[in-house]
Each structure stands twice: as C-alpha cells, then as structure tokens.
Amino acid sequence: MCLIADSTVQQVREYSDIVGVISEYVTLKKRGRNFIGLCPFHSEKTPSFTVSPEKQIFHCFGCHESGDLISFVQKVDSLTFVEAVTVIAQRAGIVVEETRGSASQYHTDFDTIRDMLALLLAKYQTFLAESGPTVSYLADRGVLKDSFEMFQLGFSPSSFDAASFLKKEGASDDIIDRTGVFYRTDQGQFRSRFSGRLIFPVLDYQRRVTGFGGRVMQSGNSDRSVAKYVNSQESRLFNKRKLLYGIGLAKPAIKKAGFAILMEGYMDVLMAHQFGFAHSVGVMGTALTKEQVQLIKRFTDTVYLAFDNDQAGQMAMQKSYQVLAPFGMTVKCLSMSEKDPADILLAHDADYFQGLIDQAVPVLDRLIETSVNALPNREIDTVSKCLGQLLDVVKLNPSKVVQDHYVGILAQELEIDREIILAQIRKTRYNVVSSLKFSKKDHTSKYLKAASFLAYVSATDQSYRESLRSKLEGIDFIDPDYVKLMGIIIGSDLYNQALYDEIEDDELKKKYGALLIEGEQVFTKVNVTQQIDECIGVLKEYYVSKRREEIKVAIREIEKTGKDTEQILMLLNELKELKSSREQLNYG
Ligand SMILES: [Zn+2]
Known part of the structure; x- marks a missing residue:
C-alpha cells in the first residue's frame, strides 16, 4: 500500500x-x-x-x-x-x-497542520508589530528589532480568536485540535494556550514551524497560578525530544565554529544570536535527549554547556553529559557568574562572553572539582561513595584514553590508589561497550569471504553471474542470509542499486547494501574467473567438512541405538566419496 x-x-x-x-x-x-x-x-x-x-x-x-x-x-x-x-x-x-484513498489522509493532514501554524505565526507577527507595550517590553529586555524579526517573534492579543481565524482558513475541528495550540473548555470550545502571550515560534532544522512557546505578557496580571512560559501541546510535529530552539538559524554557524553552545531558555538563545554567538541552541526546558544529541551531531561533535551555576544547573550539566558522552561528544562547560546567558550578555558584552567560552573547561573536570569540594569529610565511606558516583559518569566516555586520564585525576584528588580505581572501572567497562550493540559477526572467515565474493561479483557483473549460474549446484552459502540473497541475485536480471529496490526483506536489503560497498573495497578485479573458481573450491570444502562431521555424528547415533547396518554402510560410502572429492579439491 x-x-x-x-x-x-x-x-x-x-x-x-x-x-x-x-x-x-x-x-x-x-x-x-x-x-x-x-x-x-x-x-x-x-x-x-x-x-x-x-x-x-x-x-x-x-x-x-x-x-x-x-x-x-x-x-x-x-x-x-x-x-x-x-x-x-x-x-x-x-x-x-x-x-x-483514506490512507493518504494522514500525510495531507500533516501538511495542513504545518500550513495552519504558518498562517497563525504570520498573524502573530503582525500583532506584535502593532502592539506598543509588547514591543517596548522587548526593547526593555534589550532585544533589538532585527533579533525579533530573525526569530519571528509574535504576539497573541487576548482579543484574538485564533480558532475562528483557522476555521476561516478552512481548518476542520480535528485539524484545529491537532495544531497543539488549543485546549478545549468543558463545553467543547477552543481556547488558545497563548492568549495574551509573547510568541516564540519553534522551528525544526528545516525551519518549518512545529509549534510555539509563549511568555505571559499582561503586566497587570499578578496571578501566580499563571505559568510564565507555556508550550504547544506535545505531538508528532511538536516533539520537544527532537527539537532544539534556534537550530535552523544556528546550523551554518555551528559548522563554522566547530561547536554548538547549549542553553536553557528561549531568551538566552535569542540574546546569544544577537550578540554574535549564532552557534547557540536551546533545549527548551527539558533534559537533553538522545534525539537532540543526534541532531547536534550532524553538525559538530563538540558541545559547550551554558547552564546556570546553581545546583539545578549542575545537575542539568551532569545529566546532559550522560546523554552526550556515549556519542563520543566532547563536552565543555562555561563558568557562569550570573544566572543565565541572557543576563550575562546584557550586564557585560560579547567580549566578556567570548572570554567565558575561551575559558570553558571539560565537564568532567568541573564535576570532579565540585564533588570533591563538596565532600563533608574524608572518611572512607564518604570518599568511596563519591568515587562511585564520579566513576559512573567517567565510564560513559567511550575513549579509554579519556577514562584513564580521569582515573589519574580521581586517584590524586581522592587520594586513592590508581589500581583500585582501575579495577573498579574495568568491572563495569564492558557494560558500556555492550550497550552500543555492535554486530560482532566474524566477517573475515575464509568461508564467509568466499561466499561474499561470489555474491558480490554476481550482483555487479552480468557475465560473471551467467557463468556462475551453472557452477553453484551443491554449494552451501553458510550464512542463511547469504543463501537467500544468492537465490535472489542469481534469479534476477537486475544489478547493483536496481536489484536493491527489488529486495523486500529489510535485513536482506541491509546485507545487500553492505555487500555492494564492502565488496568493492575488499575484492580486486584481477583474475576474477580464477578467484571465482577458488571461492567455489573453498565453499565446497566447507560443505564437505560439514557433511563429514554430520555423517560421523549420525553413524555414532545409529551404533548407539540399534544395528541398522544398511544405513551405516550408506553413510560410510558417502563419507568415502566426500573424502575423495576433498582430495580432488586439495590437489586438483
Ligand atoms: Zn555506523
């Protein structure tokens, strides 16, 4: 379908x-x-x-x-x-x-929702331009006009009926629900989450609107129960796990700078861009996720964390490191004097912030320093607990060189024998490695190599495939996937990529793709016919030794249970034939 x-x-x-x-x-x-x-x-x-x-x-x-x-x-x-x-x-x-057909409905809905969000954003932007108090609020916060235009900020006045607006644009109730912008009253009526709020649109890396963040604006509203910031409702489109605030704008700057600066709030990111730190992105009030790291990793493998210097900030730093380290990312942190980047930039200037970047230290250094400084005493239980917690973080780094470096620092700082720490880390190191789930199949064994060579030449070359068709009878391709793959290749009239599209099974598809690229790097194109014959020899040898083992086992079984002499004789005969064919293979 x-x-x-x-x-x-x-x-x-x-x-x-x-x-x-x-x-x-x-x-x-x-x-x-x-x-x-x-x-x-x-x-x-x-x-x-x-x-x-x-x-x-x-x-x-x-x-x-x-x-x-x-x-x-x-x-x-x-x-x-x-x-x-x-x-x-x-x-x-x-x-x-x-x-x-109805099946395509979902796809078109997705586009419709995006269109509706874009219309809504354009409207919010117009409102902002017309709203004197909001514009002066932004000016008071030090936000320049260029910045709020670049970040497409908007405003949603309380008088604006966003649901009716979308209805006029042709949106059904279902679509309006799924924009994530509204909640429903008990009477079933739409109420905008963003009424009276300054709007921060959240765009994906392709710079399409996925949803909004809204900051409460009405100055007269001292109601503490009103949240300062609200976001669109989580959906497949507005999935905070996969989004980073400002990534669409930051992408080229991150590539150019060679690192990304990770911040917490909307205003931090906007202000950083305004001061020339366009390689800044925001996590939007959630703990950093694996998906966000994968997104950053497309552009760089180095991240600077600009989080609060308080205890919550330290926790966020440690949690972020735990997500970043297994991806082999280099993670540094800024020493933040004031509360957040926006405050620092406004209180000082770009040079001062650049100084913080230049002096950034590896996160592990900072975590070790603060943990050791916070030790209430040097009793063995206290030190051992602290060591355990720090090792849990250190061992997340996939590099043994890095791990050993920090083992040295921990030994010094906690006055513990290096060997003891090493022993403790070795115990757990394997867990990290195994969690990466690499395929550990032996791709280099002689037999598998022969099988993949034959599969490769017949997948890529018409004349070899034709000559192989007659030679493959009685050959065991060892790996069940190769057996299936060879069946498809030999039976097809297509080659290379064209054949890839024909394979339906996902695992086989993967194997075929691997074969095409690994093959061209491993195999030479000289004496291909001779190599084919050698590979066939190797696979026949495999078949013969496998069958011989099977026969030996079978004979032993028959001898144990009964006396089916006829059966044993037959097997012995086959064994003899196999032996002579093996001699042929070796000396022929
Ligand atoms: Zn890979």
Missing part, C-alpha cells in the same frame, strides 16, 4: 544526488570513488561511514548500517517511508503526486 503515487516514488529512486542529501547531515570527504564521514548512527571518532555515488548506497563499516537514500532519510530523521520520499522529492523539486 503506497500513499504516494508510484511515479513519484520512481522519480525519487532515480534522483541520484545521494551525496548532496547525506551531506546535509554528515560532513563527507571524497575518498577514491566514494565519500566518507562520521557515522550518524553510532558513536565514532574515525570515519567508517561510506557513501557510494555510483551505487547510490551508503554503508557503515562500524555498525553495519546500510541502505539507499530513502532509507537513510527515514532512519536519520525517524520518518516513515512516505515522509522520507516527500522530503527528498521536495529537495529535488519533484512534484509529489498522491494516490487517492
């Missing part, structure tokens, strides 16, 4: 700029015929993520993730197939044609 017309999917499949699209997520460098970069799907320091423009396939040698352009976009942005096709189509200027 496809929600988009086949013709659109076809055009997207034929769109050949895989390098261009992936470059928006991963910095790619040309290496030979391929491009390489740091894998967005696992944590690594040296690039093993490979994109083949010829084969239109990507593959990671570290985590063995692979696929075509559509599956890349699906995975990296957590999109459905239809959504990924749409994203690529829009980028490539391909007109998305939809097939009729």
Whole structure:
C-alpha cells in the first residue's frame, strides 16, 4: 500500500544526488570513488561511514548500517517511508503526486497542520508589530528589532480568536485540535494556550514551524497560578525530544565554529544570536535527549554547556553529559557568574562572553572539582561513595584514553590508589561497550569471504553471474542470509542499486547494501574467473567438512541405538566419496 503515487516514488529512486542529501547531515570527504564521514548512527571518532555515488548506497563499516537514500532519510530523521520520499522529492523539486484513498489522509493532514501554524505565526507577527507595550517590553529586555524579526517573534492579543481565524482558513475541528495550540473548555470550545502571550515560534532544522512557546505578557496580571512560559501541546510535529530552539538559524554557524553552545531558555538563545554567538541552541526546558544529541551531531561533535551555576544547573550539566558522552561528544562547560546567558550578555558584552567560552573547561573536570569540594569529610565511606558516583559518569566516555586520564585525576584528588580505581572501572567497562550493540559477526572467515565474493561479483557483473549460474549446484552459502540473497541475485536480471529496490526483506536489503560497498573495497578485479573458481573450491570444502562431521555424528547415533547396518554402510560410502572429492579439491 503506497500513499504516494508510484511515479513519484520512481522519480525519487532515480534522483541520484545521494551525496548532496547525506551531506546535509554528515560532513563527507571524497575518498577514491566514494565519500566518507562520521557515522550518524553510532558513536565514532574515525570515519567508517561510506557513501557510494555510483551505487547510490551508503554503508557503515562500524555498525553495519546500510541502505539507499530513502532509507537513510527515514532512519536519520525517524520518518516513515512516505515522509522520507516527500522530503527528498521536495529537495529535488519533484512534484509529489498522491494516490487517492483514506490512507493518504494522514500525510495531507500533516501538511495542513504545518500550513495552519504558518498562517497563525504570520498573524502573530503582525500583532506584535502593532502592539506598543509588547514591543517596548522587548526593547526593555534589550532585544533589538532585527533579533525579533530573525526569530519571528509574535504576539497573541487576548482579543484574538485564533480558532475562528483557522476555521476561516478552512481548518476542520480535528485539524484545529491537532495544531497543539488549543485546549478545549468543558463545553467543547477552543481556547488558545497563548492568549495574551509573547510568541516564540519553534522551528525544526528545516525551519518549518512545529509549534510555539509563549511568555505571559499582561503586566497587570499578578496571578501566580499563571505559568510564565507555556508550550504547544506535545505531538508528532511538536516533539520537544527532537527539537532544539534556534537550530535552523544556528546550523551554518555551528559548522563554522566547530561547536554548538547549549542553553536553557528561549531568551538566552535569542540574546546569544544577537550578540554574535549564532552557534547557540536551546533545549527548551527539558533534559537533553538522545534525539537532540543526534541532531547536534550532524553538525559538530563538540558541545559547550551554558547552564546556570546553581545546583539545578549542575545537575542539568551532569545529566546532559550522560546523554552526550556515549556519542563520543566532547563536552565543555562555561563558568557562569550570573544566572543565565541572557543576563550575562546584557550586564557585560560579547567580549566578556567570548572570554567565558575561551575559558570553558571539560565537564568532567568541573564535576570532579565540585564533588570533591563538596565532600563533608574524608572518611572512607564518604570518599568511596563519591568515587562511585564520579566513576559512573567517567565510564560513559567511550575513549579509554579519556577514562584513564580521569582515573589519574580521581586517584590524586581522592587520594586513592590508581589500581583500585582501575579495577573498579574495568568491572563495569564492558557494560558500556555492550550497550552500543555492535554486530560482532566474524566477517573475515575464509568461508564467509568466499561466499561474499561470489555474491558480490554476481550482483555487479552480468557475465560473471551467467557463468556462475551453472557452477553453484551443491554449494552451501553458510550464512542463511547469504543463501537467500544468492537465490535472489542469481534469479534476477537486475544489478547493483536496481536489484536493491527489488529486495523486500529489510535485513536482506541491509546485507545487500553492505555487500555492494564492502565488496568493492575488499575484492580486486584481477583474475576474477580464477578467484571465482577458488571461492567455489573453498565453499565446497566447507560443505564437505560439514557433511563429514554430520555423517560421523549420525553413524555414532545409529551404533548407539540399534544395528541398522544398511544405513551405516550408506553413510560410510558417502563419507568415502566426500573424502575423495576433498582430495580432488586439495590437489586438483
Ligand atoms: Zn555506523
């Protein structure tokens, strides 16, 4: 069942700029015929993520993730197939044609909601321009006109009936509900969450509106029960776990600076941009999530935390480190004198803030320093508890060099023998590694190598496939996936990428993608016919030794249970034949 017309999917499949699209997520460098970069799907320091423009396939040698352009976009942005096709189509200027039917409803709704949010934002912006008190409030807070235009700030007057406005624009009640902007009264009427509030639109990295943050404005309102900030209702569109405030604007600056500055509030990010720190983004009042780290990781692997200096800020810092470290991110923190970045920038200037950035220290240094300073005494129980907590954080860093460095510091600071700390960290180190879930299959064994060579040449070359068709009888391809894959390859008239699209099973698809890219790096194109014969020999040898073992076991079983001499004789005969065919293989 496809929600988009086949013709659109076809055009997207034929769109050949895989390098261009992936470059928006991963910095790619040309290496030979391929491009390489740091894998967005696992944590690594040296690039093993490979994109083949010829084969239109990507593959990671570290985590063995692979696929075509559509599956890349699906995975990296957590999109459905239809959504990924749409994203690529829009980028490539391909007109998305939809097939009729209720199934496509969901997709169009999604676009309608986005359109409605954009209309609402335009309206809010107009209101802000007309609202004297709100404009002077912003001016008092030091926000320049350029900044609030750049961040598309708006205002929602209490008199504005946003639901009626959207209805006039053609939105159904269901769509209005799903904008996340309203709650319903007991009588079922729509009430805007943002009435009387200054509006901060929250855009995704492609700079599309997903929802709003609203700050209470009415100065006369001293009602403490009114929240200072409210956000749109969480939805698939406004998913705070996946959004970073300001990321759309910050993207190029982060790439240029080589790091991102992470802040807490809307106003902090806006003010940082105003003072020239355009590589700043905000977490919007939630603890940093894995999804947000993955988003940052597309642009840099270094993050500076500009969090409050109080205890809550320290906790946030530690929690953020716990999410960032397993991705191999370098994490530093600013020493914040005042409460938050916006206050610091206004009280001082850009140079002062730049000084804080220059003096930023690794988060682990800061955490160790504050924990050790906070020790009430040096009794063994106290020190041991403190060590345990700090080791829990230190061991999150995937680099053993970094871990050992901090073991040294902890030994010194807590006056504990280095070996004792090392022993303690070794006990737990494996948990971290195993949590990364890398495939540990032996890809290098002689037999598997032979199987993959044969699969590779028959997947990529017509003449070899034809000559192999007659030679493959009685060959065991060892890995059940290879057995299936070989069946598909040999039975098909398609090659390379074209065949990839034909494979339906996701696991097999992955394996096929890996085969295409690993193959071209591992196998040479000299004496291919000879190599084919050698590989067939190797696989036959595998089959023979496997079968011999099976026969030996079977004979032992028969001898144990009864005396089926005829059966034993048959097996012995087969064994003899296998032995001679083995000799042929070895000396022939
Ligand atoms: Zn990877």
